[in-house]
Amino acid sequence: MAENLSKLATESDSNYLDLDKHSVETILRQINAEDKTVPYSVEKVIPQIEKLVGQIVSRMEKGGRLFYIGAGTSGRLGVVDASECPPTYGVPHDWVIGLIAGGDGAIRKAVENAEDDEQQAWLDMKAYDIDQNDVVIGIAASGRTPYVIGGLRDANAHGVLTGCIVCNEGSAIAQVAQYPIEVVVGPEYVTGSTRMKSGTAQKLVLNMISTAVMIRLGRVRGNKMVDMALSNHKLVLRAIRMVKEATGVSEEKASELLDQHGSVRAAVDAFHASI
Numbered sequence: 001m002a003e004n005l006s007k008l009a010t011e012s013d014s015n016y017l018d019l020d021k022h023s024v025e026t027i028l029r030q031i032n033a034e035d036k037t038v039p040y041s042v043e044k045v046i047p048q049i050e051k052l053v054g055q056i057v058s059r060m061e062k063g064g065r066l067f068y069i070g071a072g073t074s075g076r077l078g079v080v081d082a083s084e085c086p087p088t089y090g091v092p093h094d095w096v097i098g099l100i101a102g103g104d105g106a107i108r109k110a111v112e113n114a115e116d117d118e119q120q121a122w123l124d125m126k127a128y129d130i131d132q133n134d135v136v137i138g139i140a141a142s143g144r145t146p147y148v149i150g151g152l153r154d155a156n157a158h159g160v161l162t163g164c165i166v167c168n169e170g171s172a173i174a175q176v177a178q179y180p181i182e183v184v185v186g187p188e189y190v191t192g193s194t195r196m197k198s199g200t201a202q203k204l205v206l207n208m209i210s211t212a213v214m215i216r217l218g219r220v221r222g223n224k225m226v227d228m229a230l231s232n233h234k235l236v237l238r239a240i241r242m243v244k245e246a247t248g249v250s251e252e253k254a255s256e257l258l259d260q261h262g263s264v265r266a267a268v269d270a271f272h273a274s275i
Helices: 024-035 038-043 046-060 072-089 120-126 146-157 172-176 197-216 233-247 251-261 264-273
Strands: 066-070 096-100 135-140 161-166 179-182
Touching (some): 038 197, 046 135, 046 161, 046 179, 046 197, 066 072, 066 120, 066 146, 072 096, 072 197, 096 120, 120 146, 135 146, 135 172, 161 172, 233 251
Parallel strands (some): 066 096, 066 135
């Protein structure tokens, strides 16, 4: 018997009819009106996000890592969040790991049926020697992706803490995850196009999780990214400004300190240690 997806909020019919007959301005304003509702849906689940962040921090303080697993848009969002942690916070590339069904090639091009394999996610995580200090977050708008369900189930069986970010209530994934986050955003503007509101909600939650975790792990000082990688001219100029503000030295001296010590944190600490 075919699964009835129509009961899922993410698959329910759009609130707007005859999209193909609207002007561009109308389409854009309607999309924007729908997008405005997403942060309110996220606000409702802040208590659940807080609980999961606390668990992640306690494990990462002991050397654990954070894994994201997902397929399609959800998988790509996890990969994006993971890939931005090293340059933003100066952390090793294996602190936050994003895995997508079908492998890295699926980031750019969909891999047929990859999301339907319940065994593959655990195999993907095993390649990183996952253990009980780690945390796995499954990301799936529908809450029913087999790749994610199997990955969380196997992680639970091996004593690994699990969480999830889904956009339907009472989903199979939320039932498997120990710390579920269910952000219900309702019908998409284009029916079933979960890269829209659902994807936006997932991105917001991922931003909140990784940012809060990195702050609690000491990777932010005040409100500054003091460990960011100085990988381009813009970031070097930002770092020079940050060192100037923290020390009161000239721009030239701030640049010298950065050249000598390699990061804003190290440059500022070295300056204060020398006076």
